[in-house]
Amino acid sequence: MKALIRLLSFFGKEFHEIRRQPRLILSLIFGPFLILLLFGIGYAGEQPRLRTALVLPANSSEDFDSAEFEQAISTNFEIVHSGTDEQAAMQLLRTGQVDVVEIIPGDIQERMMRNEQSPLELRYNEIDPLSEQWIQYLGYAQVTEINRAIQRVAIADLQEELAQNGVTSNVTAEVLVSPIQQQYANLRGSSLDVMSFYAPSVLALIVQHIAVTLASLSLVRERLQGSFELFRIAPVSPLQVLLGKYIGYLLYIGLIIAALVGLMIWPIMLGVPFLGDVAEFAGFAALLVLASLGIGFLISMYSKTESQAVQLSMLVLLLSVFFSGFFLPLKNFLSPIDLVGYALPITHGIMGFQAIMLRGISPSTFTWLALAALAGGLFVVVALVAQWNFRRS
């Protein structure tokens, strides 16, 4: 009974301490919500709008239709300038007024007749490798589409000539140019909007960050304040101190998660889908919180000052953004670097939250086991270090 009272003492203390900081609570609940809301409102998608200066051929053949070209190009590129002066277009690129200069060849047909390919030049001045990949991909897609259009016209002309000579075919130019056509089927019915897709990831990131930050500051603050002396003299074991804090923070962060998820899924707020089982979600979230608290407590044991604890918490956040699959897919990382991602609770948190919330299915066995192993392993390590720290004199 006394052991239980000692455990709950920390819950009571943490609860009272935190409830005295209403701004902290509001920022923890409404901060992530507002970020997600802004993201949902403002995010225009991954494909960049590339401002393009189009350089048309000065001496083009009669059958060159510049309007047709412009229309085809404007599907992927935002044409902000069009003309025949290549130098003027390049000047726009150098001064940063356009992202791409696209130079259209004027003698496509003549070159084709000479069995030559015509270059369609895309010039850019880019430092972002992702943007460069986009330009090259969109350029490729555009050239493919132009080639198909040319082939369509050529085949149609040829079929017309053959028809005049009595040779007919029921295969159209379109089918001859593109005998295979892709078809898409999303089993879910329709894809989610970008905000809904990212909502579970943001939730996992916020949960981990709150847990890590609170736990990392908790012990270091009490150690600096001198409260540890009280604990060391009182009939309370390091394990009880630790368990008490785990329980206190678990319940506290649990309330924040409930409030945050409530705001996310409320149709008149963000309307993020929640298709899975609430109890399973609660259990999974608890495991994520426990694993994250383990990282925080470990930081707290190591840190000598509060600023050091905050810095290390920020490093965990940075690691999480890069290696958790939050933005960059985890499978894009080479082994064994990808293990960094798997060592972070958020990585499994994102997978689990997406599965439960967006797909309405249970997280995979691997996700459950990995998160449980992280939570359990970190607890054992933290308990051992706490035992050593607590009694060290």
Added chain:
Amino acid sequence: MINTGQTAASNIIEARDLTRSFSSDTGVFDVSFALPQGAILGLIGPSGSGKTTTVRLMTGLLSPERGSVRVLGQEAITFTTRTRERIGYMPQDFVLYPNLTVSENLNFVASLYGMGYLKRREHLTRVLELVELQDARRRLGHQLSGGMQRRLALACALVHNPVLLFADEPTAGIDPVLRGVFWQYFRELREQGHTLVITTQYVGEAAYCDLVGVMRNGRLLHLNTPDELRRIALGGEVIKLVLPPTQVIDAMQILQRFPAVNDVRRSRNEPGLLYVYTEQASTTLPQLFTLFEQHPDITIEQAQEYQPPFDDLFIRLMEREDAQGAQA
């Protein structure tokens, strides 16, 4: 071991050759003493003399490099939960929570000691009354004055009704009135049967203790009752004589020849004041009246036993220690 005249069975603390060093000249060295139950032990000494380290060794916060300290019949470093429940500790600094109220801080500490809700309520009321913080129970820690924070710290140390209380400089940095109030609390606790170990830089507070341990440079120089300490410092007892300043020289010569007088000193500030050092003031005082009856040219205006303040005694003890050190 400094003997306090008690049997081992009744001693609540027994330290033997307790040593814990932080460098060659800082720490605690060869401290031995025994403290009987139901007494107030005051550890006095200048800053850095080893008082806090001694308390930390006695509470098990530090482990000794050499020697041992048994508290409540157990080695401090291996206290069981049951022993810890019988110990109260008031640290030097305010280590409680500024964002919790007085009541919440007390509840938290009481819960650490495993006290259930009902028992806690009863004790909380009692200690809040003792430290006179009933009206401030809903105030936050950071809203309390320095003195109130010290009182809250004391209340937290007492909330589980410990048998033995360690208070590390409880009166440091608080006004003389509140210091008096604190010593009144301590004496009340002693009357209730508690044993207290209190460190202080205020040498004058030694007068409130049953036993005084004088510490310097990590060593326990003396452990005695305040009266005995006075005798050691002064080499006996002191009689204060007031006479006309013109007769002081003659009176000193007469007194120095008198066998019961060990030493005579003039006051630096008051020309007609003499301090007479003797083994026992109550015996020598009537003898002095008889002596001066034989010298009608000397008029004794006032004669009484004098108890110099502990600050003076402490300085004397330190000076004596320095002199002995120099001789060695």
